Amino acid sequence: xxxxxxxxxLFLLCISLFGxxxxxxxxxxxxxxxxxxxxxxxxxxxxxSKKDENNFIGRVANFVHITTKESVIRELLLFKEGDVxxxxxIYESERLLRxxxxxxxARIAPSIxxxxxxxxxxxxxxxxxLKGGLKFGSAGGENTSGIKAKEVNFLGFGKTLTLGYExxxxxxxxxxxxxxxxxxxxxxxxxxxxxxxxxxxxxxxxIELPFYQLKSLWAMGVKGSREKIxxxxxxxSHLAYIxxxxxxxxxxxFQKAFVIKDNWAFRSGIELWSLQDNYDNAxxxxxxxxxxxLIENHRFRGIMLYFGYYEDKFETYQNIITTASDEDFxxxxxxxxxxxxxxxxxxxxxxxxxxxADIRKGFAPLDDWLILTELKAExxxxxxxxxxxxxxxxxxxxxxxxxNQTLAASIEAFIGxxxxxxxxxxxxxxxxxxxxxxxxxxxxxKWQISVEDRIFTxxxxxxxxxxxxxxxxxxxxxxxxxxxxxxxxxxDVGGGLRLGNLKSSFGKNILLTIAVPLVxxxxxxxxxxVAGNYIRF
Numbered sequence: 001x002x003x004x005x006x007x008x009x010l011f012l013l014c015i016s017l018f019g020x021x022x023x024x025x026x027x028x029x030x031x032x033x034x035x036x037x038x039x040x041x042x043x044x045x046x047x048x049s050k051k052d053e054n055n056f057i058g059r060v061a062n063f064v065h066i067t068t069k070e071s072v073i074r075e076l077l078l079f080k081e082g083d084v085x086x087x088x089x090i091y092e093s094e095r096l097l098r099x100x101x102x103x104x105x106a107r108i109a110p111s112i113x114x115x116x117x118x119x120x121x122x123x124x125x126x127x128x129x130l131k132g133g134l135k136f137g138s139a140g141g142e143n144t145s146g147i148k149a150k151e152v153n154f155l156g157f158g159k160t161l162t163l164g165y166e167x168x169x170x171x172x173x174x175x176x177x178x179x180x181x182x183x184x185x186x187x188x189x190x191x192x193x194x195x196x197x198x199x200x201x202x203x204x205x206x207i208e209l210p211f212y213q214l215k216s217l218w219a220m221g222v223k224g225s226r227e228k229i230x231x232x233x234x235x236x237s238h239l240a241y242i243x244x245x246x247x248x249x250x251x252x253x254f255q256k257a258f259v260i261k262d263n264w265a266f267r268s269g270i271e272l273w274s275l276q277d278n279y280d281n282a283x284x285x286x287x288x289x290x291x292x293x294l295i296e297n298h299r300f301r302g303i304m305l306y307f308g309y310y311e312d313k314f315e316t317y318q319n320i321i322t323t324a325s326d327e328d329f330x331x332x333x334x335x336x337x338x339x340x341x342x343x344x345x346x347x348x349x350x351x352x353x354x355x356x357a358d359i360r361k362g363f364a365p366l367d368d369w370l371i372l373t374e375l376k377a378e379x380x381x382x383x384x385x386x387x388x389x390x391x392x393x394x395x396x397x398x399x400x401x402x403x404n405q406t407l408a409a410s411i412e413a414f415i416g417x418x419x420x421x422x423x424x425x426x427x428x429x430x431x432x433x434x435x436x437x438x439x440x441x442x443x444x445x446k447w448q449i450s451v452e453d454r455i456f457t458x459x460x461x462x463x464x465x466x467x468x469x470x471x472x473x474x475x476x477x478x479x480x481x482x483x484x485x486x487x488x489x490x491x492d493v494g495g496g497l498r499l500g501n502l503k504s505s506f507g508k509n510i511l512l513t514i515a516v517p518l519v520x521x522x523x524x525x526x527x528x529x530v531a532g533n534y535i536r537f
Contacts, residue, residue: 024110025087028118033085036117038077040070043125045104046463053463066156067126068102075182076100076158077122078213085110085118088263088312092213095314095328097122100181101160102129102153105326129153150177158182171229172198187212199244200228211257214265214312219255231279231422234439235290243295243421244280255306263332267308271338274347275300277422290442291481293421301348304340309333313362317370319406319456320398321535322508323466323500329370331362342380352382368401389417396537406454410537416444419481427478427490434474434530435492435515441478443487448476450537454498466500470513491518494530501533509535 045065046058078093079086090108097106104127111119129152150162160179166172174196183190188209195202208221231243255269277298284292311332320327335358342352356378363371372395379389392414399407412432414425427433428440432448455469475491496513513530520526 025085025090025108028085028110029087031085033118035079035081035083035085035120037113037119038074038079038081038122039119040073040122041124042067042070042073043123045126045128050463052460055462057462057464061128065126065128065130066153068124068153068158069156072156072158072182073097073122073124075185079120088214090120091314092312096212097124098326098328100158102127102158126153152179183207197229199230200246202227202229211255211265211267211310214263214310215257215260217257217260219253219267219269221253223249223251225249233282233290233293233421233424233442234426235442237428237437237439238289239285240287240290241293242283242285243293245422246278248274248276250274253306255308263313264309264311267306267310269306271304271306271340273300273302273304273340273342293424293481295421297349298420299347299349300342300352300354301346302340302342302352302354303346304338304354307337307339309335315364317398317400319400319454320370320408321537323456323468323498324502325508329362329372330360331364334358334360350382352380354380368399370398370400372396372398385418387418388420388423390419390423391415404456404458406456408452408454408537410450411448413447414445419444424481425478427476427487429528429530432474432536433476433490433492434472434494434513435517435528436490437525437528440490441487442481443478444481444483445479446476448474450474456500460502464502465510466502468498468500468509469495470498470511471495472513472515474515488519488521492516492528493518496530509533511535 044062044067046053046062048054048058048062076093076096078089078096094106094108097103103124105125107123109121109123111121113119130149149164150160152160154161158181160177162175162177164175166175175193177193178190179192180190182188188207191204191206191208193202193204202225204225206221206223208223209219210216210221211219225248227247229245229247231245232239233241233243251271251273253269253271255267257265257267259266275298279295279297282292282295311330311334313332314328314330316326316328318324318326320329338354338356340354342348342350342354344351357376359375361373363369363373365371374394376392377390379386381387392412394410394412397409416423416425424442424444425431425446426439426442427446427448428436428438430438432450433440450472452470452472457467459467461467471493472495473491473493475489477487477489479486492515494513494515496511499510499512501508501510510533511531515528515530516526517524517528
């Protein structure tokens with residue numbers, strides 16, 4: 001693992017790429033021009049000047065939809081009237097706008113008015129922000145459905161309010177959620193969620209001031225959650241054990257940017273963690289299909305040091321993951337590390353050292369290539385040995401050299417050692433092997449690969465759906481818990497419709513596909529229907 005990590009970091013350090021900036025804004029920056037005026041234009045969901053959008057659905061939707069308030073857009077911008085033009089800050093502002101769930105697209109363009117003053121023209125295209133009963137999916141032979149009213153741009157103020165009910169293969173969920181990305185017009189953010197579950201509940205509250213731009217000096221916040229659920233363990237697509245649990249988590253953090261340069265920043269801070277997991281005895285459902293897991297209660301309380309390195313080298317693409325909308329990807333490093341310890345003196349049940357890392361890097365070796373990599377690692381040293389050690393590497397490839405097509409591939413490897421039972425992993429329908437049922441096999445290590453050919457057409461239905469197609473291949477295997485040998489290498493092929501969801505803020509693509517397993521065992525279904533709006537890569 002150490003050798004692999006060294007090679008990976010060396011590979012990343014050998015490549016240096018620069019982000020995208022608007023050349024027009026760069027010219028004004030070089031002249032030290034002052035932005036005298038900010039002009040904001042918010043377009044409604046449907047453009048009624050276009051023939052395919054000027055229909056009954058478009059007119060009704062525009063009438064019902066409340067467009068985003070100009071004051072909300074102005075609060076999100078990272079510059080104000082009277083500031084000297086800065087191309088990087090302008091581009092950061094564009095990305096910040098596009099990051100909002102209720103915005104379909106955003107642009108900021110310069111112009112000179114009749115008085116010779118520099119104006120920043122902010123154009124925003126609203127997305128359809130009210131979702132009602134649109135959650136659906138079928139994977140691995142199991143269905144997910146829900147009745148949900150989710151408004152991510154409540155009354156045009158950019159707030160999210162959710163009321164809903166969902167039924168999935170594991171539990172029923174009643175939910176009320178409220179999210180405020182600019183609390184009282186500030187950069188502070190509020191997230192609150194309450195879920196009534198068929199096997200318990202979830203309560204979560206977060207109040208945070210994030211690093212919202214490269215030049216941000218401080219980040220701080222508090223997070224708290226309490227969850228009562230049944231942890232279900234599966235194998236051979238069958239439920240083996242049910243473990244009732246209560247999980248409590250509180251984190252308080254303070255972080256500071258100690259070095260800020262033109263396109264990178266080094267950040268550090270301190271965090272207080274309290275993590276507690278309490279489990280009841282496991283219910284045996286089908287104990288013959290897997291060994292009974294080792295179940296241990298945990299109470300960890302400690303102090304963590306945070307170190308972060310962030311590069312701002314974003315570029316904008318289209319038709320990578322979504323359809324016909326701008327997508328921003330960072331070609332720079334994003335690295336986050338925690339190192340610290342849990343202590344009995346702070347109320348924990350044991351002394352333990354802890355470390356985690358999350359390293360992300362993008363590459364664009366050619367104009368029509370995009371490569372995204374991520375490496376995650378986590379471990380703790382407790383009672384003289386390393387426990388719950390996890391190492392996950394994922395690399396996604398995208399090629400757009402063929403007209404109206406995106407060739408995409410994803411490779412993932414996971415290595416686990418002495419995992420806590422709730423961190424065991426699966427392969428199966430919901431985890432990327434689309435020709436198989438969910439929870440096909442459980443294990444502590446796995447590899448997986450998926451390849452897709454995504455075809456886009458110019459045909460649109462009522463200005464809402466853009467027709468497209470997809471063909472795919474998946475393969476993977478998992479090691480049985482405790483190193484008891486690897487499963488077969490399972491593989492599948494499939495294809496169907498990949499519809500671009502052009503107006504809604506929920507699920508930028510909708511899949512209606514069929515997948516056929518290539519490696520079968522007695523009793524396996526000959527195909528699986530895969531539908532929904534969840535995209536893995």
